[in-house]
Amino acid sequence: MATLPQLDYTAEADRICEQLRHIVFDVLNRRGMVVAMSGGIDSSCCAALAVRALGKDRVFGLLLPERDSSSSSSQLGTMLAEHLGVPYTLQNIAPTLDAIGCYSSQDEALQRSLPGFGTGWKFKLAISDAMGGRVSITKVVAEDPQGNRHEKRLPAPDYLQIVAATNFKQRIRKNLEYYHADRLNYACTGTPNRLEYDQGFFVKNGDGSADVKPIAHLYKTQVYAMARHLGLPEAVTSTTPTTDTFSLAQGQDEFYFKLPYPQMDLALWHLNENRPASELAAELGCDEAAAAAVYENIRAKRRTTAYLHLPPQLAVPVPGFH
Amino acid sequence: MSRDIKQAVRSYVEQNFLVGSETVIGDADSLLQLQIVDSTGFLELVNFIESNFGVKVGDDEMVPENLETIDNIDEFVRRKLAA
Numbered sequence: 001m002a003t004l005p006q007l008d009y010t011a012e013a014d015r016i017c018e019q020l021r022h023i024v025f026d027v028l029n030r031r032g033m034v035v036a037m038s039g040g041i042d043s044s045c046c047a048a049l050a051v052r053a054l055g056k057d058r059v060f061g062l063l064l065p066e067r068d069s070s071s072s073s074s075q076l077g078t079m080l081a082e083h084l085g086v087p088y089t090l091q092n093i094a095p096t097l098d099a100i101g102c103y104s105s106q107d108e109a110l111q112r113s114l115p116g117f118g119t120g121w122k123f124k125l126a127i128s129d130a131m132g133g134r135v136s137i138t139k140v141v142a143e144d145p146q147g148n149r150h151e152k153r154l155p156a157p158d159y160l161q162i163v164a165a166t167n168f169k170q171r172i173r174k175n176l177e178y179y180h181a182d183r184l185n186y187a188c189t190g191t192p193n194r195l196e197y198d199q200g201f202f203v204k205n206g207d208g209s210a211d212v213k214p215i216a217h218l219y220k221t222q223v224y225a226m227a228r229h230l231g232l233p234e235a236v237t238s239t240t241p242t243t244d245t246f247s248l249a250q251g252q253d254e255f256y257f258k259l260p261y262p263q264m265d266l267a268l269w270h271l272n273e274n275r276p277a278s279e280l281a282a283e284l285g286c287d288e289a290a291a292a293a294v295y296e297n298i299r300a301k302r303r304t305t306a307y308l309h310l311p312p313q314l315a316v317p318v319p320g321f322h
Numbered sequence: 323m324s325r326d327i328k329q330a331v332r333s334y335v336e337q338n339f340l341v342g343s344e345t346v347i348g349d350a351d352s353l354l355q356l357q358i359v360d361s362t363g364f365l366e367l368v369n370f371i372e373s374n375f376g377v378k379v380g381d382d383e384m385v386p387e388n389l390e391t392i393d394n395i396d397e398f399v400r401r402k403l404a405a
Binding site for chain 2: 137159300
């Protein structure tokens with residue numbers, strides 16, 4: 001399959017690191033960076049770039065697993081922190097999420113669609129096409145303690161409640177990141193790649209909140225390449241992107257993106273370069289109508305998530321601020 | 323009957339997706355093409371159809387011919403109620 005144009009990763013890493021030094025020290029007036037490390041490729045790459053830019057003594061790592069995190073997340077995060085030689089701490093946020101009602105709110109909404117849902121069940125959300133591919137509808141896929149699968153379309157209020165409840169996870173994490181950032185006088189790092197940033201795949205005031213975002217301009221395949229260039233451990237550079245948010249394992253392309261990330265990268269790149277749908281179709285090996293539908297889906301997500309990027313809107317502008 | 327269904331759908335769409343807008347939707351206007359409903363909005367619209375008219379919308383029935391326009395929804399609901 002076709003790939004994106006090659007980047008000079010040595011030059012790109014240098015460029016990002018120079019910018020990080022300038023942003024952290026000169027623009028933000030902070031002394032280092034806090035990076036929450038999930039063990040995934042994006043946060044790992046950001047942590048490695050932060051260490052390269054500022055030095056390992058100016059980067060603080062956070063491992064913030066919760067009840068539904070995969071056990072490999074903390075292992076990978078710990079391995080990465082050790083590999084980079086940065087100080088770090090692990091804090092399980094499950095008790096906080098429990099106290100704030102994250103799990104009970106999520107379970108209550110699930111029980112309306114799946115009356116038996118409870119202890120011992122696992123679930124994830126998955127999107128599927130409706131209206132000839134022009135609309136994505138969300139289904140809950142659950143597994144009961146006997147291992148039987150249940151799949152059901154979620155009514156809108158239940159879907160919204162589950163998303164609102166799980167968003168606590170990203171927001172509580174960000175609270176802790178800022179606690180350590182405040183304590184150390186560091187900047188807080190946001191770790192989206194270009195697909196996530198462009199398509200609004202983040203939680204406002206959760207993982208979307210940050211003082212600096214080192215890799216928001218890099219497509220996902222470029223993040224993998226950068227991580228390999230930076231010499232990150234094979235266990236990190238060979239991970240498959242997951243949301244690590246639900247109790248059943250879930251690929252990002254099941255939940256949010258319509259295609260696996262290499263194809264999504266290509267589609268977004270072609271759209272950004274104003275290439276016609278026929279050219280994308282040739283790259284993806286699909287017909288032109290399908291490629292045009294992918295373009296439209298990308299545009300639709302931009303429209304519906306535009307507000308996530310907006311800062312608070314002032315009713316009346318205040319001179320000197322924006 | 324038909325007028326009631328169309329009116330009910332139109333007021334639901336106006337009150338939920340066109341708040342503060344002066345957009346006037348025609349019976350044959352595409353709710354998707356005019357970007358009146360997005361994916362979540364579409365799920366909400368299906369919920370409304372199910373609860374308001376007492377019909378069940380199957381996954382295989384979520385096709386443009388049934389739900390793209392107010393006319394489509396009207397015909398679809400009447401067909402379901404008659405079945």
